[in-house]
Amino acid sequence: MEKLNSIIFYNIDKAIRSYRNYAQRQLKANGFTITIDQWLIIKAILENPGITQNEIGDLVFKDNASVTRIIELLVKSEYIIRNQNPDDRRKTNLEVTESGKEIIQKVQNLVEENRKLALEGVSKEELEIMNNALLKISKNCLNPKK
Template sequence: MTDTFVSNPSFFKLDATLKRIRNYWQKTFDAHKKDITVDQWLLIENLYKHKKITHNELARVTSKDITTVSRIIELLVKKELVIREGSTHDRRKVFLQLTTKGSDKYKDVRPLVLEMRKTGWAGLTENDYAELTRILDVIYNNIP
């Protein structure tokens, strides 16, 4: 691998792309008055998928810090989209679940998300997707 290669700012490009996507998603949510942030959406999506899950597990599946999850959940509870329910077997644990309002929010926002994903991937093939996935996985696993 050449020096030029190593000095290329790939990290920067990842960051720029992600910020652009994030910005687009947020602006779309706002334009449609979904009253939700991108990361709040990510948690809702995973709560819908996993039904009942603890802060810790939610942090793991979303690649978020548990403190961050704790605070986002706090906001979602205030919005009445999520309920916390203490475990009886292990009183340290708190199970999280979408409320009916939370499930409705998921179903309401999901079509927008699918549209935006389609937009982002326009002009790319399934092979491109596989390549991106492969490369990112290698990088991810290279990090100690």
């Protein structure tokens, strides 16, 4: 029987969880009250004007309930605002506030430092191979041939 640490998907998940935990600890240690997930959602809204909550969930790998909860917190923190969609009153448009843009900018340097530390000792060639392999895995799972 194979051991856990020889299973590629176990190691991918372990690496992602290790990185997220490290990044969250770094945010806290540097005085930020924002979470990794909140940062991701603000970035998603900034980079995709008019994005829906369902689309945000798909983009950041969160279920609808989690996205709704995070958005509520971001509204309370005044990092984003909700505006009623003029074309469809059932929908709301999400917009990043100035303080939301500021927190993204302030956290950006720390995010880059975190990535640099996490990728220490990994060559550009290794990163390229790994990235290509991960993209192939995603494609295989999203578009199975069976």
